[in-house]
Structure formats: structure tokens, C-alpha cells
Amino acid sequence: MSKKLNDQQKSNKVSESQRHKALHDAKIGKFHEALINFNKSLCHAESNTSTIALIYANRAAVYYQLNLHDKSLNNIALARECHHNADILNDLDELEEKCYENINNQLKYDDPWEYFKLSYPANKRLPFIIDCLEVKNDKKYGRYVTTTQPLNAGDILAIEEPFFKFLKVDPDDNEYPETNPYNYCANCLRDNYLDLIPCDGCLTTMFCSRKCMEEGNRMFHQYECNILDVLKETDNFRMAVRNFFVSLSICNRNIDELKRLMDESDEKNPTIFNFDLSLCENNSKDLLMAMMSLTNKTNVRVKDMSYVFQHHKLLKKLWTKEKEFINKFLERMMQVEILNFHGIKGQSLNAKSVFRKCVGDGSYAFCSLLNHSCCPNVMRIVVDNRMVLICERPIKAGEQLFDCYIGDSFYYKSKEHRQEELEDYNFTCDCLACENDYADILSGLLPVINHQIFRLAYTSYKDLQDPRKVLTVEQARMLAKKYSLILNQNFSENSYPCKELVMLQLCIVKCFLTAAFSPITFK
Numbered sequence: 001m002s003k004k005l006n007d008q009q010k011s012n013k014v015s016e017s018q019r020h021k022a023l024h025d026a027k028i029g030k031f032h033e034a035l036i037n038f039n040k041s042l043c044h045a046e047s048n049t050s051t052i053a054l055i056y057a058n059r060a061a062v063y064y065q066l067n068l069h070d071k072s073l074n075n076i077a078l079a080r081e082c083h084h085n086a087d088i089l090n091d092l093d094e095l096e097e098k099c100y101e102n103i104n105n106q107l108k109y110d111d112p113w114e115y116f117k118l119s120y121p122a123n124k125r126l127p128f129i130i131d132c133l134e135v136k137n138d139k140k141y142g143r144y145v146t147t148t149q150p151l152n153a154g155d156i157l158a159i160e161e162p163f164f165k166f167l168k169v170d171p172d173d174n175e176y177p178e179t180n181p182y183n184y185c186a187n188c189l190r191d192n193y194l195d196l197i198p199c200d201g202c203l204t205t206m207f208c209s210r211k212c213m214e215e216g217n218r219m220f221h222q223y224e225c226n227i228l229d230v231l232k233e234t235d236n237f238r239m240a241v242r243n244f245f246v247s248l249s250i251c252n253r254n255i256d257e258l259k260r261l262m263d264e265s266d267e268k269n270p271t272i273f274n275f276d277l278s279l280c281e282n283n284s285k286d287l288l289m290a291m292m293s294l295t296n297k298t299n300v301r302v303k304d305m306s307y308v309f310q311h312h313k314l315l316k317k318l319w320t321k322e323k324e325f326i327n328k329f330l331e332r333m334m335q336v337e338i339l340n341f342h343g344i345k346g347q348s349l350n351a352k353s354v355f356r357k358c359v360g361d362g363s364y365a366f367c368s369l370l371n372h373s374c375c376p377n378v379m380r381i382v383v384d385n386r387m388v389l390i391c392e393r394p395i396k397a398g399e400q401l402f403d404c405y406i407g408d409s410f411y412y413k414s415k416e417h418r419q420e421e422l423e424d425y426n427f428t429c430d431c432l433a434c435e436n437d438y439a440d441i442l443s444g445l446l447p448v449i450n451h452q453i454f455r456l457a458y459t460s461y462k463d464l465q466d467p468r469k470v471l472t473v474e475q476a477r478m479l480a481k482k483y484s485l486i487l488n489q490n491f492s493e494n495s496y497p498c499k500e501l502v503m504l505q506l507c508i509v510k511c512f513l514t515a516a517f518s519p520i521t522f523k
């Protein structure tokens with residue numbers, strides 16, 4: 001790598017000052033703040049110095065206090081691996097003994113994947129979606145997803161890993177602590193209960209494990225580590241530049257192979273349904289082609305990016321020879337991004353509420369095939385970086401799955417407002433809600449058909465809106481099940497949309513959002 005362009009260098013002095021802040025936080029019981037400050041301190045510590053061992057030892061002690069003994073043991077092991085002064089060894093041995101003595105009393109994490117599971121057998125070639133989903137194509141929608149079997153509200157239809165992903169961090173944003181880079185793994189975007197390890201080179205990049213560190217370095221960080229400040233200037237194109245690095249790595253740095261994949265994607269317009277992703281062999285190239293086809297070629301102009309490519313030997317050479325293709329690739333990535341990138345809200349130990357800023361963006365090859373309706377029948381939520389697709393009202397065999405691209409659907413926004421928000425997608429929505437100009441569920445426009453169900457739906461809906469009534473994850477999961485059952489039993493196509501069915505649908509959405517985004521709980 002060439003000369004480091006970040007203006008700051010590792011410094012044990014800065015690291016020590018952060019460590020002392022963390023020790024103070026821990027002393028007054030602010031354990032989450034302490035862990036973040038220890039992470040910051042780790043990032044600033046000079047490589048191969050005993051300071052790093054000391055920080056891991058301190059972090060181990062905090063995890064011990066939090067009753068997270070496996071994390072404590074992990075940090076003891078990390079401390080021992082580092083260059084350390086002999087006098088911390090005794091402390092580590094003592095702490096280790098205490099952890100083993102108490103390991104059976106440690107807090108158990110609530111694993112969201114015990115709850116979010118596919119509701120039907122998995123597709124054999126695409127094991128992350130259920131086996132009755134298909135992709136079709138027509139003139140109006142382009143590609144679209146349908147089901148060969150009826151589906152019910154509450155069913156989980158897909159659990160998909162992002163293909164491209166990007167952690168959006170801002171160390172200076174104090175208003176939203178979740179945008180602090182010392183919270184999340186730069187590779188998988190998970191918070192790992194703040195048990196992160198620092199990059200040896202820069203001051204802000206952390207990983208959750210050696211495996212993620214190796215993968216992150218191989219896929220993108222080898223190019224980015226010493227130019228993080230330069231990359232900030234790429235503004236909107238930051239993610240496109242990241243995707244170029246990742247794609248180049250997938251092609252083993254062979255740009256001719258990347259060109260070939262782009263040509264093949266343009267020619268065949270493949271989706272993931274064209275591939276067998278159950279095979280253990282590396283299928284990144286298949287996925288990359290499927291991702292590149294997710295564009296309607298919106299007009300995008302890339303600004304001059306030469307400054308990004310001047311600091312790395314290979315990139316500089318590629319830029320001189322292949323500037324035109326690289327620009328074309330960045331444009332394509334931007335076109336894909338406009339249509340298909342989804343915010344990732346992290347789960348974090350220090351998240352205080354359901355509503356918080358996204359910590360990153362991700363793109364999902366399957367879920368991106370869903371078209372839009374302002375009265376959707378499925379919803380997407382990102383749990384722990386994976387996209388979970390949930391059925392929010394009954395769907396007949398043969399029907400298309402529709403997602404709502406604009407968060408709130410016809411329940412809250414006027415038709416004009418919705419169309420404005422859909423502008424980037426280049427189509428005019430003619431869904432049921434737009435055709436009939438439904439707006440605002442509480443207005444008089446929608447009829448009430450079953451008054452008994454309406455009373456139940458209305459009370460439940462109002463209860464869920466009440467900010468004083470905060471649901472636990474467990475309660476939200478139970479209620480999602482309850483409302484799904486009532487909706488499934490009372491749904492009739494002839495009466496939808498009516499107030500009570502739409503309200504029940506909204507209750508289900510709200511419960512799933514709460515179940516996914518509530519602060520992490522322990523059993």
C-alpha cells in the first residue's frame with residue numbers, strides 16, 4: 001500500500017485517554033458506553049504494544065460484570081494473544097477462573113432466528129426462500145414474483161443475506177450513537193455485542209472476528225484502508241466505489257472477467273432463479289450477474305473519480321487503462337443502487353428504541369425482484385442484516401407478491417405524495433389504492449364490513465399507536481401471531497380493502513417491526 005492519506009495515525013496516547021474514559025464509564029455502571037470507548041481505544045492503539053492487551057483485559061472485566069462470560073473469555077484469549085506485560089497474566093488467569101465458575105449463570109441472548117424461520121420448506125436451489133415462489137416476466141412489470149401456493153398473513157417467505165453491503169458511519173454524529181463506527185463490524189454489519197477487533201491500519205474500522213477481518217480486507221478494505229478520507233469525497237458514489245472493489249475481488253482482480261460478467265448479465269438478464277445457490281462452491285459471480293441485471297438504466301452521470309484510484313498500484317494501473325469501463329461500472333452500480341438499496345438498522349446493545357437511524361445499506365438479489373404496490377401484501381424487514389420477507393395479508397396461488405417501496409403506504413399518504421416518492425423508479429403506480437384514490441385509513445373512505453372485527457381491530461390499532469404502551473419483543477411476537485390468525489380467518493378478497501382488515505394488517509406490520517427492531521433482550 002502507498003502512503004497513508006488519513007490525517008490521523010495510531011497513537012497510544014489517544015488510546016490511553018479513551019481507555020480511561022471507558023474505565024470511568026464502567027465504574028459508574030455505564031457498561032455500554034464503556035464498551036464503545038474501549039473499542040475506540042483499541043482502534044487508536046499502536047499495533048504490537050501492550051496497550052492492546054490491557055484494553056482487551058479491561059473489556060473482559062466489563063463483560064464479566066454484564067454476565068456475558070463467553071464474551072469475557074473471548075477477550076481474555078485476545079489479550080493473551082497480544083504482546084503483554086507479565087503482570088496482567090495473573091489478572092487474566094483469575095478472571096478466567098471466575099468466568100468458568102459462573103458460565104452456567106450467564107445471560108442468554110435472545111436469538112431472533114429461533115423466531116424468524118421460513119414457514120414452508122425451502123427452495124432446493126435457493127435455500128433462503130420458500131419453495132412455492134417463482135419469478136415471471138411481463139411487459140408492464142418486467143420481472144415479478146408470484147406464488148404457486150396460497151400464503152397466509154404472518155408467513156415468513158424469505159430470509160436473505162445482502163450481496164453488497166456497506167456500513168455508513170459517522171464518528172462525529174453524537175445525536176445518533178448507532179452511527180458510531182465503534183459499534184459495528186465493517187464487513188457483516190453486525191454489532192456482536194460490541195465485541196469487535198480493530199483494523200491494524202486505520203482508526204475507525206472494526207470487525208467482529210478474524211474471519212470477517214480477512215474477508216473484509218480481501219474484498220474491499222485492502223483498497224480503502226489508507227484512503228478513507230479521500231473516499232468521503234465520492235459522496236453519492238461511495239457505495240458504487242465499494243461495489244467496484246468487491247466485484248474486482250470476486251473476479252480475482254481480473255478486470256476482463258468483470259467486463260465479461262457485465263456483458264453476460266446484459267445479454268441474459270439473469271435473476272437468482274437461473275442459478276443453483278445451494279451448491280457449496282463459490283457462487284459470487286452468479287450473484288454478481290443477477291445484481292447487475294437489477295437496473296432500468298436510469299440516467300446517471302459519474303463525476304471524475306480519478307483521485308480515488310491514484311493511491312493503490314493496481315487501481316492506478318487499471319484507471320489508466322480502463323477508465324471508461326470503470327465509469328460505466330460505477331454508473332451501473334448507481335443505477336442498481338437507486339432502485340434496490342435498503343437501509344439496515346442495526347440491533348445494538350446501546351439502541352434505546354425501535355426508531356433509529358440506518359447503520360448501513362444492503363442490496364438483496366431476491367427481494368429486489370419484488371414490485372411495488374401502495375397496498376402491499378408483503379413487507380420486508382432487515383433483522384441483524386438479513387432481509388426477512390413476511391406476508392402481511394393472505395395471498396392466493398398465482399397472485400403477484402407486492403412490496404411497498406415507500407415505507408408507509410396508502411394508509412397514511414395521499415396518492416400525489418406517494419407518486420412523488422416513487423419518482424426515481426420510473427413508473428406510474430396503478431395499484432388498487434391509486435386507482436380508487438384511497439388515502440388515510442382513519443378517514444371515512446374505506447367501508448367497515450364486519451363491525452365486531454372492526455371494534456377489535458380499532459382498539460388493537462389504537463393501543464399499538466400509544467407511545468406509553470411499549471411492547472417487549474416477546475409480546476410483539478405473540479401479538480403478531482394473534483393478529484395474523486384473526487386476519488387469516490376473516491380475510492375475504494371481496495371485502496378487502498375495508499377498515500378492519502387494513503387495520504389488522506397494520507397491527508401485524510407494527511408487531512413485526514417491534515419484534516425486529518426492539519433493543520436487544522436477554523433471556
Ligand SMILES: C[S@@+](CC[C@H](N)C(=O)[O-])C[C@H]1O[C@@H](n2cnc3c(N)ncnc32)[C@H](O)[C@@H]1O
Nearest residue numbers: 140141142143296339368369370371372425427
Ligand atoms: C426493484 S425493481 C423490481 C423488479 C423489476 N420488475 C425487474 O424486472 O428487475 C423496481 C422496478 O420495477 C418496476 N416496477 C415496480 N413496481 C411496479 C409497478 N407497480 N408497476 C410497474 N412497474 C413497476 C419499475 O421499473 C421499477 O423501477
